[in-house]
Amino acid sequence: MSFAPPGLWPPTGQEIVFLLLGVVAAGAALLVVTTRQIVHAALWLVVSFGALAGCYLVLTAEFVAWVQVLIYVGAVVVLLLFGVMLTRAPIGPSTDLDSGNKTVAAVVAVATAAVLVTTVIDGFRTAYAPLEPGEGAAKPLGASIFRTWVLPFEALSVLLLAALIGAIVLSRTDIGGKD
Amino acid sequence: MHVVYPVVLAALLFSIGVYGVLARRNTILVLMSVELMLNAVNLNLVAFDVWLKDALHGGQVLTLFVIVIAAAELGVGLAIVLAVFRNRRTIEIDRLRDLADPDPDPDPAAGSQDRPHDAETIPARGGAA
Numbered sequence: 001m002s003f004a005p006p007g008l009w010p011p012t013g014q015e016i017v018f019l020l021l022g023v024v025a026a027g028a029a030l031l032v033v034t035t036r037q038i039v040h041a042a043l044w045l046v047v048s049f050g051a052l053a054g055c056y057l058v059l060t061a062e063f064v065a066w067v068q069v070l071i072y073v074g075a076v077v078v079l080l081l082f083g084v085m086l087t088r089a090p091i092g093p094s095t096d097l098d099s100g101n102k103t104v105a106a107v108v109a110v111a112t113a114a115v116l117v118t119t120v121i122d123g124f125r126t127a128y129a130p131l132e133p134g135e136g137a138a139k140p141l142g143a144s145i146f147r148t149w150v151l152p153f154e155a156l157s158v159l160l161l162a163a164l165i166g167a168i169v170l171s172r173t174d175i176g177g178k179d
Numbered sequence: 180m181h182v183v184y185p186v187v188l189a190a191l192l193f194s195i196g197v198y199g200v201l202a203r204r205n206t207i208l209v210l211m212s213v214e215l216m217l218n219a220v221n222l223n224l225v226a227f228d229v230w231l232k233d234a235l236h237g238g239q240v241l242t243l244f245v246i247v248i249a250a251a252e253l254g255v256g257l258a259i260v261l262a263v264f265r266n267r268r269t270i271e272i273d274r275l276r277d278l279a280d281p282d283p284d285p286d287p288a289a290g291s292q293d294r295p296h297d298a299e300t301i302p303a304r305g306g307a308a
Contacts, residue, residue: 005181011184015184022184026188029192033196033203038205041211042211045215052221056222056225061225063239064239064243067246072214072246076253083257086261086264087261087264098202098203098204101202102202108197109198117191120183124182124183125183136225144239163251164251167255168258170258171258
């Protein structure tokens with residue numbers, strides 16, 4: 001790199017915004033996995049995904065941020081709420097959302113976090129990415145998708161069709177297998 | 180923007196998702212935790228795309244693909260969850276134990292409770308399918 005990257009501390013303005021959004025995202029994610037009300041978990045998921053969309057915006061990935069808002073906050077959470085409704089989950093607070101292996105799960109998660117965080121801090125301590133606005137706007141990203149990545153894009157549309165048909169076949173009760 | 184910040188945030192989100200997958204009992208909450216893990220991966224992809232200045236925008240395009248695949252996975256997954264709920268009247272993972280090995284040293288009290296339940300659900304499901 002031709003210029004010396006600024007030190008890790010104090011953070012720049014962009015990094016402060018990113019850190020605040022990251023705290024919101026991680027805190028909301030923590031509430032998703034610990035709350036006692038299943039509908040609240042879905043709503044905290046909205047907060048977490050929204051904060052992550054803000055993180056993408058800070059990282060200049062505008063198009064990904066709006067896709068995140070549209071698909072995750074818009075579609076995925078609504079789908080999850082439909083699932084909650086159709087399985088007649090308890091709407092109020094319930095005590096049996098966590099299984100018995102909570103402590104083991106916490107130990108595994110803390111171990112995973114420790115390994116990953118130490119590894120990535122060790123590996124990317126000096127990596128610095130100067131942000132240039134417009135890099136992830138719709139125009140360059142669309143040109144990239146429809147030129148370089150058009151074949152995976154088309155394959156993905158076939159995969160979406162297969163998933164759609166699979167979901168319909170699994171959901172309908174009147175087209176079962178062989179009797 | 181130091182790459183450490185997004186990458187550490189992604190690692191923390193992934194670990195939270197791991198905890199949710201392992202600790203939650205309701206299948207829909209497990210699916211939510213899987214979405215958290217996928218989002219952590221997306222954040223990594225975007226951060227490395229910005230860092231490496233990929234001319235083809237491989238990271239961000241792959242992020243879009245992952246989002247689409249996550250939506251497809253969730254659609255099929257919820258359909259499976261609903262099918263399980265229709266057949267079993269429960270979506271609690273701890274109680275869906277038909278594929279588990281039989282207990283080699285069965286506890287007499289627990290065994291006598293579990294066995295008749297399994298014996299009556301398995302033929303019913305075979306007949307319906």
